[in-house]
Amino acid sequence: MIFQAIRQQQPLVHCITNYVVANFQANGLLAIGASPVMADDPNEVEEMVSIASALLLNIGTLNERTRKSMLLAGKKANAQGIPVVLDPVGAGATTFRKQTVQQLLAEIHFAVIRCNAGELAAMTNTAWQQKGVDSGDGTIDLVAEAKQLAQRQHCIVIVTGERDLITDGEQVEWLTGGHVQMTAITGTGCLLSAICGAAYTVGNKPFQQLAQTLALYKKVAEQAIATPAIGDFQLAILNELHAFSKVGDVSCTL
Amino acid sequence: MIFQAIRQQQPLVHCITNYVVANFQANGLLAIGASPVMADDPNEVEEMVSIASALLLNIGTLNERTRKSMLLAGKKANAQGIPVVLDPVGAGATTFRKQTVQQLLAEIHFAVIRCNAGELAAMTNTAWQQKGVDSGDGTIDLVAEAKQLAQRQHCIVIVTGERDLITDGEQVEWLTGGHVQMTAITGTGCLLSAICGAAYTVGNKPFQQLAQTLALYKKVAEQAIATPAIGDFQLAILNELHAFSKVGDVSCTL
Amino acid sequence: MIFQAIRQQQPLVHCITNYVVANFQANGLLAIGASPVMADDPNEVEEMVSIASALLLNIGTLNERTRKSMLLAGKKANAQGIPVVLDPVGAGATTFRKQTVQQLLAEIHFAVIRCNAGELAAMTNTAWQQKGVDSGDGTIDLVAEAKQLAQRQHCIVIVTGERDLITDGEQVEWLTGGHVQMTAITGTGCLLSAICGAAYTVGNKPFQQLAQTLALYKKVAEQAIATPAIGDFQLAILNELHAFSKVGDVSCTL
Numbered sequence: 001m002i003f004q005a006i007r008q009q010q011p012l013v014h015c016i017t018n019y020v021v022a023n024f025q026a027n028g029l030l031a032i033g034a035s036p037v038m039a040d041d042p043n044e045v046e047e048m049v050s051i052a053s054a055l056l057l058n059i060g061t062l063n064e065r066t067r068k069s070m071l072l073a074g075k076k077a078n079a080q081g082i083p084v085v086l087d088p089v090g091a092g093a094t095t096f097r098k099q100t101v102q103q104l105l106a107e108i109h110f111a112v113i114r115c116n117a118g119e120l121a122a123m124t125n126t127a128w129q130q131k132g133v134d135s136g137d138g139t140i141d142l143v144a145e146a147k148q149l150a151q152r153q154h155c156i157v158i159v160t161g162e163r164d165l166i167t168d169g170e171q172v173e174w175l176t177g178g179h180v181q182m183t184a185i186t187g188t189g190c191l192l193s194a195i196c197g198a199a200y201t202v203g204n205k206p207f208q209q210l211a212q213t214l215a216l217y218k219k220v221a222e223q224a225i226a227t228p229a230i231g232d233f234q235l236a237i238l239n240e241l242h243a244f245s246k247v248g249d250v251s252c253t254l
Numbered sequence: 255m256i257f258q259a260i261r262q263q264q265p266l267v268h269c270i271t272n273y274v275v276a277n278f279q280a281n282g283l284l285a286i287g288a289s290p291v292m293a294d295d296p297n298e299v300e301e302m303v304s305i306a307s308a309l310l311l312n313i314g315t316l317n318e319r320t321r322k323s324m325l326l327a328g329k330k331a332n333a334q335g336i337p338v339v340l341d342p343v344g345a346g347a348t349t350f351r352k353q354t355v356q357q358l359l360a361e362i363h364f365a366v367i368r369c370n371a372g373e374l375a376a377m378t379n380t381a382w383q384q385k386g387v388d389s390g391d392g393t394i395d396l397v398a399e400a401k402q403l404a405q406r407q408h409c410i411v412i413v414t415g416e417r418d419l420i421t422d423g424e425q426v427e428w429l430t431g432g433h434v435q436m437t438a439i440t441g442t443g444c445l446l447s448a449i450c451g452a453a454y455t456v457g458n459k460p461f462q463q464l465a466q467t468l469a470l471y472k473k474v475a476e477q478a479i480a481t482p483a484i485g486d487f488q489l490a491i492l493n494e495l496h497a498f499s500k501v502g503d504v505s506c507t508l
Numbered sequence: 509m510i511f512q513a514i515r516q517q518q519p520l521v522h523c524i525t526n527y528v529v530a531n532f533q534a535n536g537l538l539a540i541g542a543s544p545v546m547a548d549d550p551n552e553v554e555e556m557v558s559i560a561s562a563l564l565l566n567i568g569t570l571n572e573r574t575r576k577s578m579l580l581a582g583k584k585a586n587a588q589g590i591p592v593v594l595d596p597v598g599a600g601a602t603t604f605r606k607q608t609v610q611q612l613l614a615e616i617h618f619a620v621i622r623c624n625a626g627e628l629a630a631m632t633n634t635a636w637q638q639k640g641v642d643s644g645d646g647t648i649d650l651v652a653e654a655k656q657l658a659q660r661q662h663c664i665v666i667v668t669g670e671r672d673l674i675t676d677g678e679q680v681e682w683l684t685g686g687h688v689q690m691t692a693i694t695g696t697g698c699l700l701s702a703i704c705g706a707a708y709t710v711g712n713k714p715f716q717q718l719a720q721t722l723a724l725y726k727k728v729a730e731q732a733i734a735t736p737a738i739g740d741f742q743l744a745i746l747n748e749l750h751a752f753s754k755v756g757d758v759s760c761t762l
Contacts, residue, residue: 019273019527020280020292026528026694031738036694037598038528041571044604051601063295063319065571090291093305096298186280186290230285230496231489235739242738273527274534274546317549317573344545347559350552440534440544484539484750485743 002212003245005202006195007033011053013197016040016070018060018089021187024234028191031241034198040066045073054197055082057104058190059097060089067100074108083111083200087193091115092122105153111200112210113149114158114193117142124149143172156210158196160189164214166207173211178218179225185234192217195241216244256466257499259456260449261287265307267451270294270324272314272343275441278488282445285495288452294320299327308451309336311358312444313351314343321354328362337365337454341447345369346376359407365454366464367403368412368447371396378403397426410464412450414443418468420461427465432472433479439488446471449495470498510720511753513710514703515541519561521705524548524578526568526597529695532742536699539749542706548574553581562705563590565612566698567605568597575608582616591619591708595701599623600630613661619708620718621657622666622701625650632657651680664718666704668697672722674715681719686726687733693742700725724752
């Protein structure tokens with residue numbers, strides 16, 4: 001099982017991320033036995049990513065300095081064969097975000113893009129109202145656009161929402177389950193993107209590893225909702241991630 | 255009831271805030287059904303605030319870049335009639351903070367200023383020892399200075415402490431209750447300021463909406479203290495905010 | 509007892525720190541009755557540190573701007589006799605971190621350096637693989653290098669791990685106990701460094717005050733593990749810090 005494989009291999013995930021969720025992301029990665037490192041200065045990101053197993057670029061609180069760092073780290077990761085995950089937070093909300101994402105997509109090869117429907121729309125230049133966006137209900141357009149983006153970028157595209165979609169441009173899989181309360185706390189999507197980075201590194205069937213990650217993350221939500229109070233729910237997610245990565249033996253069918 | 259109105263209308267609150275409390279603020283806004291967005295780069299704050307319902311400027315971990323962003327976002331918000339809340343964290347502690355606050359007050363029209371007694375003193379050039387400051391006990395000076403600031407800035411001034419004071423320069427209301435443990439965790443004042451931004455937008459009687467917000471926040475503290483352990487108390491506040499925004503029906507007398 | 513002395517004296521600890529753990533650090537300091545202030549801009553750090561009881565420099569998410577701030581604040585603190593604590597997070601991971609630490613050690617007098625074995629190795633130019641580093645098991649080299657660093661920098665050096673080592677260059681003490689789960693959440697080491705800053709200020713026997721702090725922090729871990737779920741454990745640490753600083757009377761044998 002993928003979380004157990006992560007605990008066994010303890011990949012180091014270098015996150016250039018936003019300060020709103022950095023703590024939650026670090027603790028979430030630690031909860032499944034991965035090792036987080038946050039470093040975002042142009043002076044050191046190339047060296048830092050070189051010792052990492054995966055790189056996460058999350059534009060949640062983007063600025064000029066971290067944009068530069070993302071480009072440096074992403075290119076270095078590409079040169080060294082280290083997988084890069086993009087989380088294009090609010091990509092359609094401002095020109096600065098949209099242009100940064102376009103530049104990142106043009107100059108860096110991503111292994112995985114993890115987004116919601118509005119962010120997908122921004123990346124494929126589809127009309128969409130970014131504010132209050134949700135993944136919708138699996139219209140044919142969502143599949144078509146995700147596949148198109150995956151083909152164009154030669155990567156796996158994950159679009160999360162009430163149902164999650166994963167595609168490598170050919171295969172398409174839908175994941176159901178989870179719980180809507182995941183959208184009522186900050187950082188659950190951001191954490192999932194970081195976990196995707198860890199999951200990508202621990203086997204040689206990325207599509208299956210990531211599909212299993214999405215399925216497990218929905219199970220985590222289903223377990224965590226047993227602790228429904230909104231503050232405690234946040235920690236229940238960490239508790240369940242921890243539990244899932246420890247149950248049973250670590251033999252992994254992937 | 256104001257929190258229920260917020261849950262119904264889901265205002266988007268753009269926060270230019272400090273990294274110490276950003277997560278707590280985001281989860282606190284989400285807990286009452288508001289929608290937070292943190293973005294602090296000069297490249298995008300004008301565009302981001304344009305799609306927001308309210309703007310919060312919090313100088314807790316101010317730097318040159320975010321100072322510029324605050325000015326840009328504040329002016330844009332003014333131009334578009336979007337209410338702006340100022341949280342002048344530690345305004346009297348350093349010259350940089352005091353000058354920034356003076357510039358913000360000179361160039362931006364705030365709908366609400368939410369501060370403590372020491373920060374009020376810094377804004378009205380009253381002698382005060384910023385360190386270890388507390389709101390005192392409602393001396394006549396506190397009322398006089400808050401009223402004067404409200405008149406000068408044409409805004410609502412809220413001074414929180416053991417008792418909270420709210421004034422629009424004419425009306426003055428005191429709110430009692432709450433619990434002293436609110437001062438023993440970081441970010442409760444910062445979160446209140448963000449909630450004031452949300453509360454301001456959901457009706458047309460701002461003074462009453464904000465007075466009710468202060469009263470409810472004290473109720474939240476009184477409920478949360480049933481979970482007295484200091485770590486858990488932090489989450490109990492989120493739990494209670496959530497509960498208060500959901501109880502009963504959403505008919506709002508304001 | 510040292511935590512009770514901190515609660516009694518309420519030292520203000522100025523932290524120039526990383527955004528991953530800033531909230532946890534602030535709440536941890538508050539939990540024992542200390543007063544945190546985070547401020548990291550060159551425009552204000554000299555003024556801010558001047559009103560503080562102690563200064564913490566933590567390079568966890570270092571950048572050019574905060575490097576400059578650390579130098580300014582550290583020198584000001586030295587000039588005013590305010591103790592400075594260094595937390596050289598990941599010192600050996602990148603050239604930027606290593607060079608920054610070397611510059612800080614050359615230009616600032618630290619009262620305390622709190623590190624792990626890998627960071628110690630980076631400061632003493634010993635070969636070490638920074639990634640996945642742990643404090644080892646008290647080999648003679650660890651003692652020799654910590655003593656050497658303490659002598660060279662005229663300060664107290666604390667190396668934490670399964671066992672903690674404290675030395676002033678002559679005396680050496682080992683502290684045992686604690687719980688390995690402290691390494692499974694982010695920020696426990698960072699928080700300890702901040703608490704060391706507070707502990708240093710509340711007496712005139714720094715070595716004993718810090719040794720007692722290390723011993724108590726291990727007790728905190730032993731108590732907190734009664735709440736083993738990883739998310740809740742994080743808050744249990746805050747709960748226990750709070751409890752330890754309140755038990756019994758505040759008479760302090762130090």
